Amino acid sequence: MAKRTKYVKPEEPTLLRAQVLASKQISPNFVRVTVGGDELNSFTPMGFDQWFRLFIKRDGQTELKLPTQTSMLWYAQYLMMGKDKPTVRNYTVRDFRPAGAGLFGDGPEIDIDFVSHGDASPASAWANSSDPGEELAMLDEGLIYNPDPEADWQLLVGDESALPAILGILRSAERDLRGEAFIEIPHADDTQDVDAPAGVNVHWLVRSDPHDRTGDLALATLKAATLPEGRGFAFVAGERDLATGVRRHLVTDRGFAKEDVSFTGFWRRGKAQG
Secondary structure (H helix, E strand, O other): OOOOOOOEOOOOOOEEEEEEEEEEEEEOOEEEEEEEOHHHHHOOOOOOOOEEEEEEOOOOOOOOOOOOOOOOHHHHHHHOOHHHOOEEEEEEOOEEEOOOOOOOOOOOEEEEEEEOOOOOOHHHHHHHHOOOOOEEEEEEEEEOOOOOOOOOEEEEEEOHHHHHHHHHHHHHOOOOOOEEEEEEEOOHHHOOOOOOOOOEEEEEEEOOOOOOOOOHHHHHHHHHOOOOOOOEEEEEEEEHHHHHHHHHHHHHHOOOOHHHEEEEEEEOOOOOOO
């Protein structure tokens, strides 16, 4: 039997150029940017939490210059680009529409949801100010979510930065999946429609004070929660302390095996997301 890999990587990572088709504030703290272009015909949608490297121009740059490598060598090449380096950030595919099913034309389209911080971070500033035609590029990185099929149930935990990943996982999951999902958000109006299996309970956790530390509510709620019996698999993402705190709780207090907890720190306190 083949050993289960930690991540699911694309067969042929490809750096694809695209253009902004539309940008819209969809809730108090989220901006959705829709991108398209002929090169997205080569994009292979994998569903779940499929993520990618987003390449955008820095302030003052008139041209988006990109590495030519798409293997692990891309980063070394990127570092050697000096003042020509673009801004690079990691994002999740919120939705993919193939050619013929688009909202803004006949070509393929990808929706990207950005947590909005105004101009506090380069990607957020770009999402808030990008106009149709703005150039970008994407390097597909595949899936972080790769559960053990022998698990009896699943646990999904994250803050607002993990919302696209968790909702993507729920949309792609088998309809007989059982589990619990805890999603912490800064405002009640940041909730989104969820296409979840009937056996998964989705808990939206709204921070009552904008000065509350991101992730504290999700961790406290999880610690007080009654979880299903049997062997669980957990996917945890978001602020770094939230990811490590949930993993520590699950392994130390809940008896999870370390290999049954997939945890990823998307960002850390003191450093704006994006």
